[in-house]
Each structure stands twice: as C-alpha cells, then as structure tokens.
Amino acid sequence: MGGGGFSMDPDDPLLDDFVLGLTGKTRPRICFLGQASGDDPGYFAKFVDAFAHRATPSRLNLFYRTVSDLDAYLCDQDAVYVGGGNTENMLAVWRLHGLDRALRAAWEAGVILAGLSAGSICWFESGTTDSFGVDLQPLDDGLAFLPGSHCPHYDGEATRRPAYHRLVADGRLPGGYAADDHAALHFVGTELSEVVSSRLEARAYRVEAVDGQARETELPTRFLGGSST
Numbered sequence: 158m159g160g161g162g163f164s165m166d167p168d169d170p171l172l173d174d175f176v177l178g179l180t181g182k183t184r185p186r187i188c189f190l191g192q193a194s195g196d197d198p199g200y201f202a203k204f205v206d207a208f209a210h211r212a213t214p215s216r217l218n219l220f221y222r223t224v225s226d227l228d229a230y231l232c233d234q235d236a237v238y239v240g241g242g243n244t245e246n247m248l249a250v251w252r253l254h255g256l257d258r259a260l261r262a263a264w265e266a267g268v269i270l271a272g273l274s275a276g277s278i279c280w281f282e283s284g285t286t287d288s289f290g291v292d293l294q295p296l297d298d299g300l301a302f303l304p305g306s307h308c309p310h311y312d313g314e315a316t317r318r319p320a321y322h323r324l325v326a327d328g329r330l331p332g333g334y335a336a337d338d339h340a341a342l343h344f345v346g347t348e349l350s351e352v353v354s355s356r357l358e359a360r361a362y363r364v365e366a367v368d369g370q371a372r373e374t375e376l377p378t379r380f381l382g383g384s385s386t
Contacts, residue, residue: 158172158271158272158273158274158276158277158309158336158339158340158341159273159274159277159308159309159310159311159312159313159335159336159337159338159339159340159341159359159361160241160273160274160309160310160313160336160337160338160339161273161338161339161340161341161355161356161359162207162273163203163204163206163207163208164200164203164204164240164241164273165273165338166339166355167203167206167207169339169355169356170207171355171381171382172339172341172353172355172381173207173208174211174381175341175343175353175381176236176238176269176271177208177211177212177236179236179269179343180235180236180269182235184211184212184213185212185213185235185236186212186213186215186233186234186235186236187208187212187213187214187215187234187235187236187237187238188214188215188216188217188230188231188234188236188237188238189201189204189214189215189216189217189238189239189240190216190217190237190238190239190240190247190256190272190276191204191216191218191240191242192219192220192242192246192247192250192251192256193239193240193241193242193243193244193246193247193274193275193276194240194241194242194243195220195242195246196216196218196219196220196221200240201216204216204238204240215234217230217231217256219250219251219254219256220250222254227254227255227256227259228258228259228262228263230259231259231260231262231263231268232262232263232266232268234263234268235268235269236268236269236270236271237260237263237268237269237270237271237272238271238272238276239270239271239272239273239275239276239277239279240272240273240274240275240276241272241273241274241275241276242274242275243275243288244274244275244278244279244284244286244288244296245286245288245289245296245298246288247275247279248279248298248299248300257300260300260302261300261302264302270302273309274309274310277307277309277336277342278296278299278307278308278309279299279300280299280300280302280303280307280344281299281300281301281302281303281304281305281306281307281333281334282297282299282301282303282304282305282306282331283295283296283297283298283299283305283306283307283330283331283333284296284299284306284307284308284309284330284333285306285307285308285317285320285321285324285330292316293316293317293320293321293324295324295329295330297330302347303344303347304331304347305331305332305333305334306321306324306325306330306331306332306333306334307333307334307335307336307342308320308321308333308334308335308336308364309335309336309338310337310338311335311336311337311338311361311362312337312338312359312360313337313338317335318335321335321364321371322364322371322373323371325364325365325366325371326366326369326370326371327369328366332363332364332365332366333363333364334349334361334362334363334364334376335361335362335364335373336352336361336362337354337358337359337360337361338359339354339355339356339359340352340353340354340355340356340359340360340361340378341353341354341361342361349376351377351379352376352377352378352379353378353379353380353381354378354379354380354381355380355381355382356380357380357382357383359378360375360376360378361375361376361378362374362375362376363376
C-alpha cells in the first residue's frame with residue numbers, strides 16, 4: 158500500500174479487507190510488525206481495534222522479544238501486516254534478529270505479506286526513504302523479495318514524485334512501481350497481479366528510465382468500492 162489502511166484512514170476498511178480476503182479464511186490470523194515505529198504499543202492498539210472483530214490479531218515485538226522461533230511463529234499466521242515508520246531502522250532490527258529470513262520462509266509457505274509505507278518499500282530491492290531526514294534518499298538494501306524499486310505516498314507528499322523520477326532517471330534506483338496513498342500493488346509471487354484502491358482517484362504507476370528521463374505509465378486500477386477504472 159502506498160498509504161491508507163487502518164492507521165491512515167480508520168473509517169475506510171477497504172484495503173485491509175482486501176488483505177484479509179487474500180487469506181481465504183473467515184477469521185484469519187494476522188500478525189502486526191511494528192518495528193518501523195519502535196514497536197509502539199499505541200500503533201498496535203489501533204491495529205487490534207481495526208482487526209479484532211474480523212480476524213485474530215497478534216504482534217511480534219522485537220524490542221521486547223518473547224518469541225524464540227520466529228520462523229514457526231510467522232509460518233503459523235495467515236497474514237503479516239507491516240506498519241509504517243523508519244524503513245532503514247526496521248530493516249536493521251529485522252536482520253539483527255533474523256526476521257528477514259523468517260519472513261522469506263513465511264512468504265514461501267504462502268503467508269500473505271502486506272503493509273504500508275515502510276511496510277511496502279521493504280519487500281523490494283530498493284526505494285525512496287526519509288529514514289535519514291526530511292530529504293528523500295535512495296534505499297538500496299530492501300529484502301528483495303520483489304525486483305526493482307518502489308515509492309509509496311506518491312501523491313501524498315509533494316516531494317515524492319519528483320524525487321523518485323530523479324533517482325530513477327539518474328540510475329541511482331532501478332525502475333519500479335509507485336503507489337498513491339489509498340492504492341495497493343498486489344503481487345502473486347514476483348509478478349504484479351493487479352492494482353486496487355480504496356479511493357476512486359488513487360492510482361499506481363510503472364516508472365522506468367528511458368534515454369536519461371523517467372517515464373511514468375499509469376497502471377489499470379480496480380476500485381474496491383465499485384467498478385474498475
């Protein structure tokens with residue numbers, strides 16, 4: 158998700174419902190990873206409020222860790238939902254604890270992996286990040302489950318689109334995908350299956366370098382509240 162879901166738009170459950178629907182379960186087990194926000198208990202409380210009536214929510218806390226077997230814990234979930242925050246800090250903590258390997262094991266076992274902002278960038282090889290300050294910088298150490306780069310909040314922050322274009326055009330980032338707030342990229346394996354949105358105007362794009370310039374191509378989007386666009 159470029160942005161949206163319970164933490165940004167608690168009155169609009171469409172994207173979160175979509176994630177739960179991918180599990181095929183009537184009451185799926187869904188685990189929250191909040192390391193990008195330092196395992197903030199308030200963030201998890203919002204997650205529970207959003208999901209408890211339709212799923213079985215839990216969290217995996219690494220700042221106050223109680224789970225020994227990360228692989229088994231994640232593979233026992235139907236979905237994993239990664240919150241927003243500082244992407245680089247999150248990735249560093251994941252690698253310190255071996256959660257990067259546990260997430261790959263869960264992915265290969267068929268667990269649905271989802272998230273917004275930091276929880277969207279992390280699955281790609283690279284992306285744009287404000288982890289080091291207000292100016293967007295290239296992030297080149299993502300989990301690389303998905304090829305290429307990613308830029309969330311494409312329409313939500315004025316600097317996102319021009320920064321991503323510049324980084325792709327000059328080769329500091331490979332081509333990839335950008336997603337507006339309230340739009341989500343659904344991958345099956347490593348292939349893009351579709352783009353969905355919880356607002357009619359939200360879109361996602363393929364962005365590639367062509368002759369030293371960034372070329373942006375709008376992708377077909379299915380509005381979850383009604384007809385396709």
